[in-house]
Amino acid sequence: MNLLVKELIEAYPEAKVILTTRDPAKWRKSIENSILIIDKWRVWGYLPLISPDCAAFIKMMHKMDEVMDGYSIAALNRHNAGIREVVPKEKLLEFTLGEDGWKELCEFIELPQPEGEFPNVNDGKLFATMHVVLINIWVIKALKDAAVRVAPWAILLGSMWFVKRLGYF
Secondary structure, three states: OHHHHHHHHHHOOOOOEEEEEOOHHHHHHHHHOOHHHHOOOHHHHOHHHHOHHHHHHHHHHHHHHHHOOOOOHHHHHHHHHHHHHHOOHHHEEEEEOOOOOHHHHHHHHOOOOOOOOOOOOOOHHHHHHHHHHHHHHHHHHHHHHHHHHHHHHHHHHHHHHHHHHOOOO
């Protein structure tokens, strides 16, 4: 991971980096109430058969699980330390969820602060709902793709059957 971040920093030396941090124990609890629950859904075993996009997503999720040692707190701490190691201090904002807000973020990115409270959308139910929507998109796309592939054959075979039934074949 550090190598990729280092390459990105070298490619975009003027870029600013926001490292979102939070209490590690709360982060782990959030993982347990979201990713680790969704990971147990049986549908994941079948979706790669119909969707290359889903297969790539599952491969990425397994790689994240591997890199993050099963989403361990030690791996989170290594990740954060790795970012701090390769990003110059003047280009890095450590944004702490639940503590920081618009003020810190807008000062760092040099944009005016919006009205209202900083949103908190870290919700396990919303996370699960988003994955259900994503699964539905993959299934609909797979059905559409299958229909596009099957339709010409269905028309051809149907036409041949019809012509035969009329006695021309």
